[in-house]
Amino acid sequence: MAINWYPGHMKKTNELIRENLKIVDLVIEIVDARIPYSSRNPILKEISANKHHIIVMNKSDLADSRISELWKKEYTKDNTRCIMYNSTKDSTAKFFNSINDIADEILLKYKKKGFFNRQLKAMVVGIPNVGKSTFINRIAKRKGAATGDKPGVTKGKQWIKVKNGIDLLDTPGILWPKIETDIQGYNLACTGAIREEILNKNDIATYIVEFLNKNYKDYLVKKYQIETGDKETYAIIDDIARRNGCILKGDELDYERVSRLIINDFRSGKLGKITMEKPENA
Ligand SMILES: Nc1nc2c(ncn2[C@@H]2O[C@H](COP(=O)(O)OP(=O)(O)O)[C@@H](O)[C@H]2O)c(=O)[nH]1
Ligand SMILES: [Mg+2]
Numbered sequence: 317m318a319i320n321w322y323p324g325h326m327k328k329t330n331e332l333i334r335e336n337l338k339i340v341d342l343v344i345e346i347v348d349a350r351i352p353y354s355s356r357n358p359i360l361k362e363i364s365a366n367k368h369h370i371i372v373m374n375k376s377d378l379a380d381s382r383i384s385e386l387w388k389k390e391y392t393k394d395n396t397r398c399i400m401y402n403s404t405k406d407s408t409a410k411f412f413n414s415i416n417d418i419a420d421e422i423l424l425k426y427k428k429k430g431f432f433n434r435q436l437k438a439m440v441v442g443i444p445n446v447g448k449s450t451f452i453n454r455i456a457k458r459k460g461a462a463t464g465d466k467p468g469v470t471k472g473k474q475w476i477k478v479k480n481g482i483d484l485l486d487t488p489g490i491l492w493p494k495i496e497t498d499i500q501g502y503n504l505a506c507t508g509a510i511r512e513e514i515l516n517k518n519d520i521a522t523y524i525v526e527f528l529n530k531n532y533k534d535y536l537v538k539k540y541q542i543e544t545g546d547k548e549t550y551a552i553i554d555d556i557a558r559r560n561g562c563i564l565k566g567d568e569l570d571y572e573r574v575s576r577l578i579i580n581d582f583r584s585g586k587l588g589k590i591t592m593e594k595p596e597n598a
Pocket of ligand 2: 448450
């Protein structure tokens with residue numbers, strides 16, 4: 317899928333991440349638990365080699381916990397940690413407990429070198445809309461403080477003391493989704509990581525219904541009170557539209573409205589807990 321990102325933008329944020337990575341001990345990579353593959357960018361591994369790394373599978377409240385377990389196994393490798401997290405609800409302890417030993421190890425290393433007051437420096441990175449700001453606000457126990465994540469907005473580095481011994485960079489690093497296939501593009505669009513200007517709303521909704529009809533048929537039937545049978549995706553969408561009064565003058569179906577409805581129901585978890593990607597060997 318050819319998506320024209322803004323190359324200038326991308327270059328600038330990549331440089332910013334590289335720059336900031338140099339001075340941190342721990343990289344906190346926020347991933348979307350519904351699309352654990354497509355919400356990562358392999359460039360991070362390249363630019364953060366030798367750093368401690370924790371993958372926070374965020375929005376885990378919206379994901380299929382059975383598949384989340386498989387991903388957790390897959391990602392807990394090569395000195396990388398992985399935890400399931402809900403940044404709108406989970407305790408800060410849940411996060412800090414998962415990195416306590418890493419933190420102790422790093423701080424001890426500093427002490428051995430004679431730095432007794434040195435803090436562990438951590439940084440959050442992730443693709444757009446994955447929950448970086450929500451996560452930062454959560455673990456910094458901030459309410460709604462705007463976390464600037466537009467490249468170049470924050471001048472100078474601001475560190476937040478999130479825990480004894482741990483400082484977090486206040487500005488997250490934005491990674492650009494790396495899209496190699498149409499499926500990845502759609503998965504990113506479904507979760508809201510890439511904008512609807514890039515993929516059209518009706519196509520996204522069609523993709524969701526097709527995916528659900530194949531993988532989570534019960535959710536579709538239950539939520540919309542429809543019969544799916546052997547129906548084509550388009551016929552199912554027509555039924556959803558009729559069921560929900562998405563009808564225009566002259567009895568035409570309002571595809572704009574039904575598409576919006578399906579996308580919103582998916583994103584808000586009203587359709588159920590859904591994961592769109594499985595580990596390769598699962
Ligand atoms: N259900 C759920 N929603 C989340 C979670 N984390 C973030 N969000 C929502 O995802 C949207 C994007 O979050 P934001 O922090 O702005 O993403 P950012 O672009 O990475 O900074 C917001 O509507 C958040 O409320 C989570 O763990 N669970
Ligand atoms: Mg943000």
